[in-house]
Amino acid sequence: MTNSVVDIQSDCVIFAVSFKRWGIVRRLSADEFEAGDADKDMVKASKLLLACQEVSAIIDYDAQTRSFLEFKSLPSPFGRGQYLLPKALISEVEEEMQKRANRRKELVNDLCEVYDERVHGAEVRLRSVFDETEYPTVKALAKKYDFDWSYRTLVVPTGLPKDISEKEKAKLSNAWEEAITDVRALLRANLLDMVSHISDL
Secondary structure, eight states, X not given: OOXXXXXXXXXXXXEEEEEOOOOOEEEOOGGXXXXXXXXXXXXXXXXXXOOOHHHHHHHHHHHHHHHHHXXXXXXXXXXXXXXXXXXXXXXXXXXXXXHHHHHHHHXXXXXXXXXXXXXXXXXXXXXXXXXXXXXXXXXXHHHTTOEEEEEEOOOOOTTOOHHHHHHHHHHXXXXXXXXXXXXXXXXXXXXXXXXXXXXXX
């Protein structure tokens, strides 16, 4: 393992974020849509349970939060929702995330306040494919929009059989090597961009 990888492991944490939302897309059964003369086994159709600005506002705000985290983090090979965050930025990011959590709660409350009205509108628009059993209560709806985060480190669990432990250590080492490669590529691209701007002056 290179010194650069060791530095990243000691100077960064995994910032894991969970954005939960009510799933508003449902697949229609074969008897709920027309497919012309096509074989319905070869055609799929879906419906939106709600299409309103309040739902869109939450989706857009989550996208903005992801953009903020991507800007503050290093390239991460650890999957969606897991950001490689420098420890020096933890306080700044934590403060911003608390603000964003409060604002997101306000957006969820906005949705809950008009929820019954929006469901009635969906019933009018969906007509025969409207199914009231697919809609949660207002209280249950709010719980479906959970939002939280945690700080983690990645280590191989102790007590594994030796062969499995060695495989897992190799996987983890490769993931960190991938991270440092991505960081170097990012720094190189930023440097080239700076040189390009200077040459344009």
